[in-house]
Amino acid sequence: MASSMRAHTFSLLSKCLTVLVVFAIFGSAWWLHPSRSVPGFAMALPSEKGTAVDVQAPFYRSRFASSDLDEFVHASSVTSLPSGALMSVWFAGSREGAADVQIRASRYDAIAGEWGPELILATRESTSTAIQRHIRKLGNPVIALAPDDRLWLFYVSVSIGGWAGSAINAMYSDDFGENWSPPKQLVTTPFLNISTLVRNAPVFHRDGTIGLPVYHEFLGKFAEYLYISPDGEVLDKSRISKGKHSLQPTVVPTSEYGALALLRYAGETHHKVLASRTEDAGQSWSEPYPIEPANPNSSLAAIATPNDGLLVALNDLEDGRFRLRLMGSDEGLSFWKPVIDLDESPDPLGNPFSREVYSDIIGDKFQSSSGPRRIGLLSDFLANLDQRVCSMHGCDFEYEYPYFIKSSDGLYHLVYSWNNTFIKHVSFNDSWLEAQL
């Protein structure tokens, strides 16, 4: 009888203890993970908007940021550094998706007005060693200087399959790109952490949180907005679009809590750029809707202008990427005006040219694009018109994947793929822009 009582008491105590342990575990988890409020966007200060450069004469210049003649180069991005310097990154290799693709970079010297030699920031091997996973290929690097002067590099890597199997890696530099941390893979999806890609410029929130526009390509094609802490931890994310028809969002803050996202359209219906808005600093987004400019399923980039307007670089075409155009719009996206055709094929339909004709045309375009430091590469470039531009049916012009920033000295900087052989950098100021509009 007594032993039965003891067993019963022991059983009761054991159950009480178990329940207490469960309460302790879940209570501490609750206490350690409080709800997080989202601060507004870090908007450019008025003093940063209007600087000495703005009141200067109209300024528009271009030059190549890359210098390697042999590699397929693509998906460039650029960030401003102190003293007017810039750093641009892109991927380079024998072809897109090849195992030899590297993440390359170059620095822009503001005094010389030219880009320096190419640097290698990440390779398949360096990424694999750092994150202890097999890596098949790399792509889409995005570089950005955070308000705390930490320079971030995000890029995608694939362990299995195609781009749909991508994950985002992040590395940072606290000395403006001289030395870099090892890359760390961000966990952003519950399905084997695959299918999150980055392409467009991040924005920053007032507390230093990084707002990174990303997109998915596995099963669906849709866009999301990642909140990443200043230390590189994924804090939250929100969905910009759903379904199978939109990707590569470019986000432009328009007020403390308002922002506009323009998206690449990947469907077969209207071939128009899609737009979505947030009024709560990216926590929720309106359903994307088609706007006036056409989009041939190609990447685009947008930036705010001082008069509360929008400047967008895009292939304003229904098919092909043979013309890259700069367009201006009001904040309501109801009025659009072409500013300049940054680069275009002489053929209005983008039809291919014979190698001889093409060689003459692209030689002229090279000279007007390269800048003085790269002009000496012209003859080698013309002697090496390979599969990047020419195929069985002829030679094509392709200008794509623009990336836009405005530096603190008031200059606009745009980088894009120039026939997948060079990364072209275009810079201009507000005076030039006002003259065009």
Add this chain to the structure above:
Amino acid sequence: MIADLWQAQLTFGLFVFLLTPGFGLSPGLQRVRLLVFLAIGYIPIAGLSLADYMRSFTGDLAITSLVALAYWTAVRTGFAPRQPRAKTLQIVAVMACLALFLYPATMGLSYLDPYRLGYQPRPLILFVGLLTLALLALQNRLGACMLALATLAFSVGLKSATNYWDYLIDPFIALYSCFALIGYAISRLWRNGSAKRRDALSSQPG
């Protein structure tokens, strides 16, 4: 990061141990076999260990999966008794429900993204806490242990993931649970059908 690598080795060892046949070995020899597989995971090939290669394709398993693998390993090595089928069914039902709630919507089917609940996890912590208490009330210690240890690991940040869901569920335990539940439902239907046929035959006049 170090925890991730340790987890990769453990996952490899347990996975291979459970997927390969036991050859009728005694529990003692099964333990030796387990140690051998844990050691094989460290073999380096082209700079990465075998466990790292597996992790490249499987990602990091959820803590619930690791606890389940550890439990089945303990059963095979004689450290734990096999639990009744009804209790296993309770666990797979819980995991299948979580999977069906999470995965379809997180693939972009809707604007609602349940994965986001794992970043602002208080409601999910409350829900999983209640599930754990319910499993305890059903005397399902393994199920309660899986959810409680996943939550504890989330609190101490044992994985590189910052989302609560990544500790609770992964595609492997999700698929296993869904198929196990479907298998159980089919076998129940088949048994019910067989019983009815038997009843019908026995009620016919001889």
